[in-house]
Amino acid sequence: xxxxxxxxxxxxxxxxxxxxxxxxxxxxxxxxxxxxxxxxxxxxxxxxxxxxxxxxxxxxxxxxxxxxxxxxxxxxxxxxxxxxxxxxxxxxxxxxxxxxxxxxxxxxxxxxxxxxxxxxxxxxxxxxxxxxxxxxxxxxxxxxxxxxxxxxxxxxxxxxxxx
Amino acid sequence: xxxxxxxxxxxxxxxxxxxxxxxxxxxxxxxxxxxxxxxxxxxxxxxxxxxxxxxxxxxxxxxxxxxxxxxxxxxxxxxxxxxxxxxxxxxxxxxxxxxxxxxxxxxxxxxxxxxxxxxxxxxxxxxxxxxxxxxxxxxxxxxxxxxxxxxxxxxxxxxxxxxxxxxxxxxxxxxxxxxxxxxxxxxxxxxxxxxxxxxxxxxxxxxxxxxxxxxxxxxxxxxxxxxxxxxxxxxxxxxxxxxxxxxxxxxxxxxxxxxxxxxxxxxxxxxxxxxxxxxxxxxxxxxxxxxxxxxxxxxxxxxxxxxxxxxxxxxxxxxxxxxxxxxxxxxxxxxxxxxxxxxxxxxxxxxxxxxxxxxxxxxxxxxxxxxxxxxxxxxxxxxxxxxxxxxxxxxxxxxxxxxxxxxxxxxxxxxxxxxxxxxxxxxxxxxxxxxxxxxxxxxxxxxxxxxxxxxxxxxxxxxxxxxxxxxxxxxxxxxxxxxxxxxxxxxxxxxxxxxxxx
Numbered sequence: 001x002x003x004x005x006x007x008x009x010x011x012x013x014x015x016x017x018x019x020x021x022x023x024x025x026x027x028x029x030x031x032x033x034x035x036x037x038x039x040x041x042x043x044x045x046x047x048x049x050x051x052x053x054x055x056x057x058x059x060x061x062x063x064x065x066x067x068x069x070x071x072x073x074x075x076x077x078x079x080x081x082x083x084x085x086x087x088x089x090x091x092x093x094x095x096x097x098x099x100x101x102x103x104x105x106x107x108x109x110x111x112x113x114x115x116x117x118x119x120x121x122x123x124x125x126x127x128x129x130x131x132x133x134x135x136x137x138x139x140x141x142x143x144x145x146x147x148x149x150x151x152x153x154x155x156x157x158x159x160x161x162x163x
Numbered sequence: 164x165x166x167x168x169x170x171x172x173x174x175x176x177x178x179x180x181x182x183x184x185x186x187x188x189x190x191x192x193x194x195x196x197x198x199x200x201x202x203x204x205x206x207x208x209x210x211x212x213x214x215x216x217x218x219x220x221x222x223x224x225x226x227x228x229x230x231x232x233x234x235x236x237x238x239x240x241x242x243x244x245x246x247x248x249x250x251x252x253x254x255x256x257x258x259x260x261x262x263x264x265x266x267x268x269x270x271x272x273x274x275x276x277x278x279x280x281x282x283x284x285x286x287x288x289x290x291x292x293x294x295x296x297x298x299x300x301x302x303x304x305x306x307x308x309x310x311x312x313x314x315x316x317x318x319x320x321x322x323x324x325x326x327x328x329x330x331x332x333x334x335x336x337x338x339x340x341x342x343x344x345x346x347x348x349x350x351x352x353x354x355x356x357x358x359x360x361x362x363x364x365x366x367x368x369x370x371x372x373x374x375x376x377x378x379x380x381x382x383x384x385x386x387x388x389x390x391x392x393x394x395x396x397x398x399x400x401x402x403x404x405x406x407x408x409x410x411x412x413x414x415x416x417x418x419x420x421x422x423x424x425x426x427x428x429x430x431x432x433x434x435x436x437x438x439x440x441x442x443x444x445x446x447x448x449x450x451x452x453x454x455x456x457x458x459x460x461x462x463x464x465x466x467x468x469x470x471x472x473x474x475x476x477x478x479x480x481x482x483x484x485x486x487x488x489x490x491x492x493x494x495x496x497x498x499x500x501x502x503x504x505x506x507x508x509x510x511x512x513x514x515x516x517x518x519x520x521x522x523x524x525x526x527x528x529x530x531x532x533x534x535x536x537x538x539x540x541x542x543x544x545x546x547x548x549x550x551x552x553x554x555x556x557x558x559x560x561x562x563x564x565x566x567x568x569x570x571x572x573x574x575x576x577x578x579x580x581x582x583x584x585x586x587x588x589x590x591x592x593x594x595x596x597x598x599x600x601x602x603x604x605x606x607x608x609x610x611x612x613x614x615x616x617x618x619x620x621x622x623x624x625x626x627x628x629x630x631x632x633x634x635x636x637x638x639x640x641x642x643x644x645x646x647x648x649x650x651x652x653x654x655x656x657x658x659x660x661x662x663x664x665x
Contacts, residue, residue: 078633080615082523085535085636144637148534157537158545 004074007141011066014133018059022132026125027052036118042111051122054109055129058102062130065098066137074143087146091138102130165332166197166469167242167325167341169359172351173210174385176201177454178344180214181462183221184571187564188505189233190463192470198328200242200321201254202359203351204263204295204309209451215252217567223560229650230657233505234512242328244320255321257306257313257355258295265305266291268312299350303413306354314359316366326366333374338473342381342465343426347413348406356384357417357425364425381468382426386410386433388457406437423480427473430464430481432457436488438578453607454574456491456589463497491579491588493624503589503624510572510590511621511663513565515635518595518613520659521562528554537640542658546644546651557652566609569595573607591620623664630665638662 027048030036038047069091079085106126113119139150148154170179179199186197199218203211218241225235243253258268265286274282282291290305299306313319316326329339343360345352360382367378387406417423434457460483467481485495493503524543527533528551533540543550550558572589573596579588594617598607615632623629630638639662646654 079519079636080632082519082526082536085523086532088532088534144537144640145633147640148537148540154534154540154544157540 001074003141003143003147004070007070007137007143008067010141011063011070011133011137014137015059015063018129018133019056022129023052023055023059026055026129030118030121030125034118034121036121037114038111038118039114047111047113051110051125054106054122055126058105058126059129059133061101061105062098062133065094065130066134069094069134069138070141070143073146073149077143077145079145085145087142087149088151091142091146091149092151094138095134098130098134099127102126164193164195164469165329165337165339166191166195167200167329167339168197168465169200169202169341169343170211170214171202171343171345171355171359172349172353173203173205173208173452174346174349174352174458175344175355176203176208176211176214177452177458178383178385178461178465180210180217180454180571181458182344182465183214183217183239184509184568185459185462185466185502185506186237186239187221187224187235187568188509189236190466190502190505191237192466194236194238196238196240198240198242198325200325201252202257202355203254204256204258204299204306205351206254206256211254213451215254217564219252220560220564220567224557224564227557227649227653229646229653232657232660234509234656234660242321242325245324247321253321257309263295264292265295265308268295268309299354303350303353303409306350307358308354310355310358311362314362316362329378330370330374333370333377336377338377338379340379340381340469340473342383342468344383344385344461344465346385346387348385348387348409352385353409353413356382357423360425376473379427379468379473380425381428381430381465382423383430383432383461383464383468384423385457385461386431388432388434388437388455389452390437424478426478428468428471428479428481430461430468432460432464432483438581453578454571455578456575457578459575460496463502467497489580493589500624506572507590507621507623508660508664509568511618511623511629512660513568514595514613514618514621515632515659515663516561517565517569518618519632519636520639521558524550524558525554538636538642538655538658541640541643542646542651542655546646547648548651549648553652561656570607570609573598573609577607587620591617594618594620630662635659635662638665 030051031044031048036044036047038044073087073090076090077084077087103123103126106123110119110122135150139153139156142149142153148157168179168182170176179201182197182199185191191197201211201215205211218239221235221239225238228235241253243249244255247253269282285308286305293305295305295309299309314322316322329341332339341363343356345356347353347356360380363380367375367380370378387410390406423429438455464481483495483497485491493499496502520538523536524539527536527539533544542548569592573592576588576590576592577598594614596607596609618632618635621629639658642658642662644651644654644658
């Protein structure tokens, strides 16, 4: 249970990082580097405000998916009999559903831009934020019985003795 | 300290079998080596075969042991003749040389007339001609005659090598404790126990006084505790209906001749409720009797003897009894808290290994997806252990041992009340064993799949609940090791042993 609590704290810290640091940074990238140009009827500031709102809710969505994975896997994978061991299918399911959700919500909530790269960049940022929170928190703090379920966890575990 | 255990006859071998199991559980005192010898003219005897096979299994498991856990802490070495093959289990037969009949053993045709007449008075023609290759057929008089001639500490092997080894121990200021196991009612045990005891005592008395005081001789003598249907059409054969009479006669003889006075300590064990063995055979592979709780007492008696300081003075006789004749509880056993803790702990280890960890390892080797078992990655994958080879090696040896241990425990349980389901006496065995009734009676077998909650029924003494299977899995998954590939497998066993003891 301690690992679940630590996992929650870690997911929370990543969420806070995204909210406080990453999203403002992404807004600045979209405004200054990419210089998104919405179509007539929407100013750039309005477009960026919608992006920021959407990113805010997407980040919280990723946090709750991380929470759901931590709790569901901790509950589901109390291994009384060896055939119950596993977790990768469930983890992959959570990841795919989260990414599809982020893509769908991001696509429909984000107004189109004259240069398609603007909207694509915004969607990539939504997905990247979600991956950062869900993947990192599950990679580093999944419950003990499924700590190697996330793809890549076996390689990371070889050097991470805290595991 | 050096420990020596001689299992005389089939019952003696079964006592040694129990001794090996309690040694695996860490119940023998300190970490001295135990030296074991099986004595039986019937080298193919099923009970002896099972005991020697177990001993080999134990030694295979223990090979490469690292760490200081109680698990398999005692090194057990079989005593052997000087030129014996190191890889074969050693069973000493007093009838070596192919002379399996009493008259050929004594070369009766070469005896003088007076000796020949005495020989004919003491032994019937049938007894003289009986094939003794399958044992002394419940005739201790035959066995005593053979044993007294064959056991020679000066000239014959393995006795000469054993004597030299014990003398070397004494010379190195290492006290020697020797225990003999045998039955009072059978053939080999009844004849070998007093005879070999006397021969050892004579050797001890020939030592210098300070050396002789460093050697203690203990005897664990089993009174009748089982019966079997009469053996048909086999000529001279043991008859369980004569056991009590034989016992009475033997005890009277011991008292008159003070034969038990050769032992510094004698443990007398028996059960008024004699369990009926499933099948009666004269000897050979099929004469294999199931383990019985009396043999657990016998093994604990030996552990008590090994762990007790010798006291000068009159020989001591130890008696014990259960509180209720139809039950056996932990408090009926000597040193009950420690015995319960270690036997149950080993049972939990075996249960977990057989039900969870070994099948998981096999499945990973066959189908991959090792991420399912974090402990596998940490103990085997990261350590570079060739697991496929280990499945045929150390892991298989442990799997075999664990099955043997649980089967032994289930038989112990069964022998109390001849069932497994009517409430546990010592350990609830029905979660991992069944007793199938067939025409031969109840045969205890290990289940193919154990109950998922069965581990929770294996209670360690003391307050608090022991870890369940999920907690053990998590505990193993949280354990890290820096062991190299050669040590990693034993490190895994040590960790599992530690987890199952919490």
